Structure formats: C-alpha cells, structure tokens
Amino acid sequence: MIELRGITKYYSTGYVKTFVLRNVNLTIGEGEFVTVMGPSGAGKSTLLHILGMLDTPSEGEYFFDGQPVHAFTERQLTELHKHHIGFVFQSYHLIDDLTVTENLETPLLYKKIKGSERKALVAESLDRFHIVAKKDLFPNQLSGGQQQRVAIARALITKPRLILADEPTGNLNSKEGKEVMEMFAELNAAGTTIIQVTHSEQNAAYGRRTIRLLDGWVQP
C-alpha cells in the first residue's frame, strides 16, 4: 500500500538546513498496524503528515497503491487524501456549535451521499462508538473521552482504508485511552491499515510492528 524511498525533509533558513527526516525507506502493506515511536523532535509527526499527504518531502519518492504521490498535483493529493485517509489527532477538533450527530455528518455532506444513506451511516457510527445517548448534545456537554470518541467516529465515517493517528490518547485518562486502542484493534482486525504515533509502550503493544525514529533516521 505504502512505499517510501529515500524520503528526506528539511527546512532551510538562510544557509542552514535543518533536517527533520533523513533517507527514510519504508514499506507498509495493506492491513498492517504500525507504530512510530521516538523522542520529541525525532520527525514522527512530519512522517505522519507526509504519509497523509498533508506535507510534501524535500526529496525522495512516495508510492501509494503503486501511484507516484511525489509527482502528483495538489488537486490530486487532495482527492487521494479525502478518499483513502482518516486522521485522528490528540486534540478533538469538533465544531462546538454543531451537535454530535451534525459533527459526524459533516464529512458525508461532501461525498454526494443521499440523505437517507447519510442518516444510516451516522446511526451506525453512533451505535458502534457507543454515543447514541449523546447524539443531540454539543461537544462542551461531553467528557474528554466522549469527545475523542466522536472525533474518531467522524474520522472513520467515510470508511478510510488508512488511519493515521497522532498521539490519539494524549489527552485521555488510561481507561479512555484503552478504549480508543481497542477500537483501533477492532478496525484493524476488520482490514483497516493503521499507523499511529505514540509515546506509550502500552499503546505500541497494540501494533504489530514498531518503527523507531531518532533525529530523523529510522533506527535499525
């Protein structure tokens, strides 16, 4: 599904180049659950953003389903990102003046899906993430864990093939964090590819492979 060849990312300030990623070579197959670990500043989030097509590498090649992403135009990247990738972040990014149901529905409004089918997808998602009772509430009426469940439900409602998660349990207590990880494990068992960035060894244990980054290098 994913192949990175010689991916390098640097920022130039004046005559100085600051390297964030150095010659990263990586292959990730469909259905894998991969964890990326490393100290702050190792390049984890940058790698995730490049994988998610939100950022472009300075050098190197990125193939997604065999297609050369590095040669794509911005419009093509946007399309690919929207159709295949769901992002889960540490903070929730819900819209505070929309109810839980409305928040879930928003990504579907742009997919040319009929009203009745949208309703069905939202209902299914509310059910699956155990938030049916919260459907008419606003985000500020929910706990942190509930808000993150809604955010994850929204990221997944379009059924992306690849989930990229950047410290998804960072703002949650251990019980809520465990719930989120178990949800990921369930999705992965159903075939979704997952790449997560985490500091927690406990969360990493849910993945089947760990990639360690240090100063932008993948550690052997």
Next chain:
Amino acid sequence: MLIQTKDLKKIYTTEEVETTALNNINLEIQEGEYVAIMGPSGCGKSTLLNIMGLIDNPTSGEYHFLDKDVAKYSERKRAGLRKSNIGFVFQSFNLIDELTVFENVELPLLYLGLSAGERKKRTNEVLEHMALMPRKNHFPQQLSGGQQQRVAVARAVVARPKLILADEPTGNLDSTHGEEVMNLLGELHENGTTIVMVTHSQAYAEYSQRIIYLFDGQVVSENVQTKFKL
C-alpha cells in the same frame, strides 16, 4: 433588542455539589454593539456565551433573543435560530480536519439549504475578502494557527449572521495574528454585525464599545469605553 437576559441562572449539579456558574445575570445588548466579557477563569464567561449562542440552556431565568423568549424553545427551533443568526469563533478554531478550507467555510451554508451555485459564490467572496483564496484546497493541518483562525472567522461570517460570538478568539495566536483577528472583528462590527467576545486580554477588550466584568457568575461592573461615549 438583540439580546436580553432576566435573572439568568446556570447551576451544575454533580452527585453531591451544586455549582452556580451564573447567578442572576441581567443584560441587554443592542443590535450593532461590540461587547467584551472579561473575568477570571471559572467566572462563567464561556457559559454565558454558550447560552447566548443557544448551545446551552439556563437553569432558570429568561433569555430573549430577537425579542423572543428562547429559554424554553425546542432544540429544533433553537437550531433554526442559531444557524441563521449566529456565527461562532472559538479559541481552538474548530475546523474539520477531513474537509478543505473551502468546505469548512461553506459548511454553515449547507445547513441553510442554499443552492450549490449560491454557496460557491458566497464562499468564494468570503475567502477572497480574507485573502484565503490561495489556500482554498488545503486542509486545516497544512495551515499556520493564524491562517486557521482566519478560516474559522470566514466560516463564522459566511452566512452573514446578525451576531458573532467569539470565545477567546486570539487565545492560541501570537500577537501579530491576534491583532489580525481583532482587526477582522472590528471590520465586521463597522459593517453592522453585533459582536460579543470573551477575552482575558484588556488590550483586546478595548477594541469593544463596552466591557462587562464577571466574577463568580455575577456581573460586577460595566464600563463603556470613553472613545465611544457621547
């Protein structure tokens, strides 16, 4: 009158404790005003803003919005009023990561049931005005904090609401971008939009015409800015 509250109270009840977030708030805000709400953390500022924005309910008292007592409205009726009259700007931008800048800004228009052509026209107008056209196909995560808040302001105004509620709109921004957002709000006010803003910053509060100070859920003082006094 745009907003009028009478003995507005908000009490949160957990198992053992009752917390009074708002205690007998009596306020009037006219159409076209620019009001800042200040006070320490936990004084009830955000709760008051949420009630004004119809995304929270008072425990008792009356809330009149556009001269209608909305405290007892059904959620559906409140949603209708909210979506056609109120735009929100939050500290944490509240953008949807899965949607592009254009789609994020267009969102409130979808809920108003406008035609695709009209939506596109209005969205492009606002993006143009906010100098966001080069960014319209980007995702929020590809933007700086200042740009994200510009997108959030664009979304708040695209449906041309009567009232903009801003909760610490500059809280996550550096001073340059903070000032930029304040200038945008100032411009909207000059064009007739009513603005109610919660802020910690005395400097930003002074962009408004009137500052309301809250303490422990009560209005402790009001201060009409000298530059606007008759």
